[in-house]
Amino acid sequence: MNRHAGSERNLTLVMDLYELTMAYNYFKQGNKDQLVYFDMFYRKNPDNGGFAVFAGLQQLIECIENLHFSEGDIQYLRSLQKFDEDFLDYLLDFKFTGSIYAIKEGTPVFPNEPLITVKAKFIEAQIIETMLLVTVNHQSLIATKAHRVVQEAKGRPVMEFGARRAQGYDSATYGARAAYIGGVAGTATVSAGEMFDIPVVGTMAHSFVQSFDNEYEAFKAYALTYPDDCVLLVDTYDTLKSGVPNAIEIAKEVLEPMGKKLKGIRLDSGDISYLSKRARAMLDVAGLTYVSISASNSLDEYLIRSLLNQGAQLDSFGVGENLIVSKSSPVFGGVYKLVAIEKDGQIIPKIKISENTEKITNPGYKRVYRLFENETGKAMADLITFHDEVIDSTKDLTIYHQSDVWKFKTIEADTYTVEELQVPIFENGKFVYEKLSVKEIRDYSMKEKARLWDEIFRLEFPHNYYVDLSKKLLDYKIKMLEEKRK
């Protein structure tokens, strides 16, 4: 895998077949070039949390730039006997010529607001659907989970260790990328380090310790190879009777004479709270107060919180399967819905109705704003409006619940600041955004999360952040619903 392998793969056919059967219909019916607007949004935060971290935009950009049907792809599609040669010819020259607007990667986001808006020819908007969703759903899920885990570590570094339990190679590599955006300090997955310049970490497994005649010899060998970066796994035989005493001897007999310091020990089994306290005491008595203790046994945000509440003496954490697949909540339910059609230069809003109120879409070509309270600098609400609405913060602003018409709130003039969330990524097929490093995205994400009230980040019963509508949008939505009922 080379440095930018991700940008060279043709992932075009990672697509539901119905995108192509629909595309073929548009092609045959002559409406393939009709301009349409699709919104990508999600309805529910993972783990019943209070927010999500939007991630995956960079890979979506690469997918769009790389989008093409190879000769081999065409040959395969021909073999399905569902498409005629005109259509296959069309696909061979296919590229995305539309516009994509998206919230910046790393931004904390909320249910039912458009994270991505696609304005494109119908056939193009349809063909990118699956790829867009799988990219954003996967990375937003893992970035959000990472935030939760990191938050509960209260400033102690968390390392991502999950590759072996990932759902395939991309889940390992892009999952590590997303976890880093969400806040982990590094990953064990080398491919993620190579592709995204993420710090990589790793020392030894039990098999290494077992490969020597005894634990002391194993530790000694490792210390001699990595005197500056020596973290010893102390639970292969008996943590307190063998592992920690051997680690102490290595620190004193091997490293100190070299002028080096043992960096840390790692606990990977047993009662981590108890073992960490005993190990800390043993290290301290030996004068090794500088040796850190890390833990890595099936941890998640709740276990880390519990360990710290018990006074466990832990300085860092390695988190595996519970993070890399977001085990407790392994699906980010992003959807992609038609919200408008352009006819004779007019944008005609479309709505998807449902018996389930939460599943009714917000119609039209729209904008998303975040409203900040000037006094605290904290975000108060997100506001969805039609695309042609302008907010004047020198005037009072009334914002409305998405479905309960009696719920609204007025924000006083000159007490708030407005920021638009979506930025142009592609305009008429041309990439107009910037490519950021994962580190930059991570830093931006931290900064934006700090602009939200802490109550949003609570694991249990988080504050329900407002995502409201403008009066104009709400009225239009209600009118459409009433018309549909007739």
Add this chain to the structure above:
Amino acid sequence: MNRHAGSERNLTLVMDLYELTMAYNYFKQGNKDQLVYFDMFYRKNPDNGGFAVFAGLQQLIECIENLHFSEGDIQYLRSLQKFDEDFLDYLLDFKFTGSIYAIKEGTPVFPNEPLITVKAKFIEAQIIETMLLVTVNHQSLIATKAHRVVQEAKGRPVMEFGARRAQGYDSATYGARAAYIGGVAGTATVSAGEMFDIPVVGTMAHSFVQSFDNEYEAFKAYALTYPDDCVLLVDTYDTLKSGVPNAIEIAKEVLEPMGKKLKGIRLDSGDISYLSKRARAMLDVAGLTYVSISASNSLDEYLIRSLLNQGAQLDSFGVGENLIVSKSSPVFGGVYKLVAIEKDGQIIPKIKISENTEKITNPGYKRVYRLFENETGKAMADLITFHDEVIDSTKDLTIYHQSDVWKFKTIEADTYTVEELQVPIFENGKFVYEKLSVKEIRDYSMKEKARLWDEIFRLEFPHNYYVDLSKKLLDYKIKMLEEKRK
């Protein structure tokens, strides 16, 4: 993506960094070429089920064949400043020269038996660890889940629809492959169809219906494009008042005059049981008894069972997120443990001890046998022995529980047949197995599952299949544990 894109990617660095820091130690200590034996096994069936489907072997073979460090990889590893130039030179020429034995892909398997055994130089065995685990863990998880879902559909076809909710591109593509091995009839994911010759299916989304002035026009357009394969999504507006009546009109007014038959309708929201019964009645009254009804709304094995128990009139199912990430149980906990070291031509068994009895490994270089009862042809137990043990089925055979020494069972001579489960895949770096089509693997899997008692497949409290040890192996294990205690 071309037809065999999977075999061209270099996934070598999808690896935990500790594989390399350990490898570097072996390299520096001079024991890198020591022959060792590792077993890959798992401890618990997903979803508390009674078995798992072993899958991913073909991709593991491709990973091993493709294993190499590119110039770019070496450059990246150099930048970490953890390895010297001798080691980096060694990696540049690295290839796998060891032997791999594995259970055939698609075989139903059970906890604690070696699915894969690697006999290789220490450094090579370590370097393939992460790749081996992520490959097998992912696909075995999804194949196992697919079996559960398909089983509850009781002969009705199940389609895999999950790409958009997958955990990355590989999760979508290889997940569809694994789901097919597990028993689904097809997938919506085109890349999986292209790469693995899996049947692909797909018709339309709600956006297609919304793109027309009304539902009838949308259905008509689709019927004209695909008269031979017309499945209409009937829930965009109102299933019973609009969707089904329009579908009936299309069948009668558009398709019948062409000599064609409407193939089916699809329900994607609402009370599927109720709607399917009402829709079936409406179709039947209209003389359209041949039109099938499919459902696809957040289904899993339990919902499908419940729908059929309610008498829902459904002929096929589309299953998305609950299958593609095995939502209710998204981790397959396969591990890779050192079981023996070769010294001066002697194989020295190794054991990993733990306070947790289930976590104690079975030491030594071993074989796995499946024992079939001659009378019924059904499997009775799997038996793990040392590699040099031979089973003579003309003699009584006593098999022993893995840890409870008082639990054993004697099988009478001439009442059973023995089959060895692992076959050689690589011998001294040379591929010695065969490459099978996914269809062949699927057929083989079905055949092997049919050789197990049905009670193993129960969703709740499945029969606990025996995976036992030979007397020799159990005695050796106990002796080792006693020695460790001293």
